[in-house]
Amino acid sequence: MKITQAEFVISAVKPHQYPEDALPEIALAGRSNVGKSSLINKLILRKNLARTSSQPGKTQQLNYYRVNDQVYLVDFPGYGYAKVSKTQRVLFGEMIERYLQGREPLKLQLLIIDIRHEPSEQDQQMYKWLKHYEIPTCVVVTKADKIPKSKWDKHIKMVKKTLEVDPRDSVVLFSSELGIGREQLWDIINEAIAT
Numbered sequence: 019m020k021i022t023q024a025e026f027v028i029s030a031v032k033p034h035q036y037p038e039d040a041l042p043e044i045a046l047a048g049r050s051n052v053g054k055s056s057l058i059n060k061l062i063l064r065k066n067l068a069r070t071s072s073q074p075g076k077t078q079q080l081n082y083y084r085v086n087d088q089v090y091l092v093d094f095p096g097y098g099y100a101k102v103s104k105t106q107r108v109l110f111g112e113m114i115e116r117y118l119q120g121r122e123p124l125k126l127q128l129l130i131i132d133i134r135h136e137p138s139e140q141d142q143q144m145y146k147w148l149k150h151y152e153i154p155t156c157v158v159v160t161k162a163d164k165i166p167k168s169k170w171d172k173h174i175k176m177v178k179k180t181l182e183v184d185p186r187d188s189v190v191l192f193s194s195e196l197g198i199g200r201e202q203l204w205d206i207i208n209e210a211i212a213t
């Protein structure tokens with residue numbers, strides 16, 4: 019995928035702020051600090067368009083990035099950040115469920131998982147929601163560079179098992195540090211937006 023254009027469009031808090039040009043959307047979910055912003059930056063080959071932050075949990079909106087006037091990458095707020103209030107947590111849940119339930123342009127959801135850790139309760143909950151709403155999903159197992167290559171297979175199996183990944187959903191090994199998985203993920207995204 020040749021990136022000719024990539025820009026930040028909007029931090030949407032309410033559905034009426036979501037873009038209305040009907041371009042296909044690829045959304046990204048995962049816990050705070052899992053590496054979502056880094057993954058977006060790697061996909062679009064910009065060092066800092068999606069803000070990578072040392073203050074997790076700050077984003078409580080859907081951040082829209084438009085790529086090649088062809089597709090939106092939609093960054094969800096990270097979940098699982100301890101300092102987020104209960105009210106915020108409920109609002110997050112409502113916003114995400116409403117989006118998943120009724121967002122017509124959504125073609126594919128990326129669920130980002132840290133290769134080092136077993137998927138959390140919230141990761142499992144998110145995957146269950148996605149399957150409940152019948153959203154095509156790709157599980158991206160990132161930070162591959164953080165463990166030895168010899169352990170990749172074992173950890174990917176553990177992620178698949180814990181999430182009970184549907185065999186129709188793809189699982190991609192990724193590293194924003196090394197660029198592993200970038201081409202494969204673009205292939206999957208392109209296929210999803212072509213249908």
Ligand SMILES: Nc1nc2c(ncn2[C@@H]2O[C@H](COP(=O)(O)OP(=O)(O)O)[C@@H](O)[C@H]2O)c(=O)[nH]1
Pocket residue numbers: 048049050051052053054055056057069070071072074096160161162163164192193194195196
């Ligand atoms: N080694 C390594 N570090 C990563 C990778 N992806 C993200 N990080 C680091 O993990 C931290 C959180 O990343 P960020 O993209 O802000 O996570 P987000 O909260 O999910 O958006 C940052 O310090 C990143 O540099 C990766 O693939 N490999």
Ligand SMILES: [Mg+2]
Pocket residue numbers: 054055056069070071
């Ligand atoms: Mg982020």
